[in-house]
Ligand code: ADP
């Protein structure tokens with residue numbers, strides 16, 4: 441789960457990580473009120489679940505009241521569109537108004553889970569404010585890492601070693617060390633998957649301040665953190681994904697036009713692979729789960745056909761635990777109640793497949809029932825092209 445910068449900064453504050461004074465505003469009047477309170481210059485920052493806001497015009501430094509009002513007006517309601525927001529972009533519904541800070545040096549600092557090494561890693565660089573992926577590509581030697589064994593945890597030597605590599609002076613080293621320890625504490629206690637500060641700045645008074653804050657959480661651990669769960673902002677999530685999560689459906693929206701309903705993540709991947717192989721484009725990843733019910737099938741079907749890009753639905757269910765006749769009834773009932781006017785290719789194999797096919801054939805619905813994976817995929821691709 442993702443949260444906004446202003447929420448991440450509140451968490452930082454709770455964990456003793458210095459952030460600029462600031463507060464969130466939903467209207468330009470609110471923004472101005474906050475700006476007046478913290479003084480000028482101040483920064484108006486678009487709050488969306490994506491980075492790269494600065495380059496997209498979503499972060500502006502206001503030197504006085506007039507500018508603060510103008511920038512708040514411009515930014516609230518604007519659309520941020522970049523590689524992180526996807527093709528549709530994200531509408532800005534609120535801004536963070538914070539104190540303009542004097543930057544002497546911008547660093548990069550992050551803590552993420554390294555899945556290959558199965559332990560957290562601290563990543564630091566002198567090239568703060570830049571996209572870290574670009575730094576990693578052009579100058580991998582400018583990136584420093586410290587792996588933290590989960591059993592022994594973080595030690596001061598990790599922090600000190602990093603601070604020397606970053607060329608920090610003695611005062612800065614002390615502050616940095618404390619900051620990293622607090623960041624690690626947050627990362628662990630809140631079950632984060634990423635904590636990123638880009639940039640972490642050094643001021644002219646030798647303070648270290650988190651100017652940006654990104655925190656993502658491990659969804660599987662959210663049950664332990666009701667305080668974090670409250671920070672969820674469904675306006676930032678894909679509406680189809682929000683709907684799917686209500687029914688525990690594992691759904692990810694993609695850009696293609698073949699709606700896929702599959703059971704099991706492995707089969708869902710294989711389905712997407714075969715569609716791609718035949719030059720088709722899946723509109724989504726959807727795993728309805730191993731032991732799915734008729735109701736979930738119905739909800740899944742609803743979500744698929746609500747996506748206006750979808751030109752054809754490909755249902756590919758292997759009945760291992762789930763009975764395919766139940767799937768067939770679910771799909772038929774859903775199609776009847778939903779007035780489906782796009783073609784549906786259906787491939788049901790496994791437990792009770794004969795009964796399932798009978799239900800489909802006798803439904804009177806115009807479904808294309810297949811028994812072969814390759815043929816079903818080819819048919820779906822063909823129909824998605826409209827030929
Ligand atoms: P993003 O990464 O989404 O572009 P940031 O929060 O990193 O957004 O802001 C972009 C840039 O704006 C920063 O690299 C920094 O140079 C500047 N900036 C952000 N917040 C402040 C602030 N409070 N004071 C001064 N400059 C800021």
Ligand code: MG
Pocket residue numbers: 491492569638639652
């Ligand atoms: Mg940033």
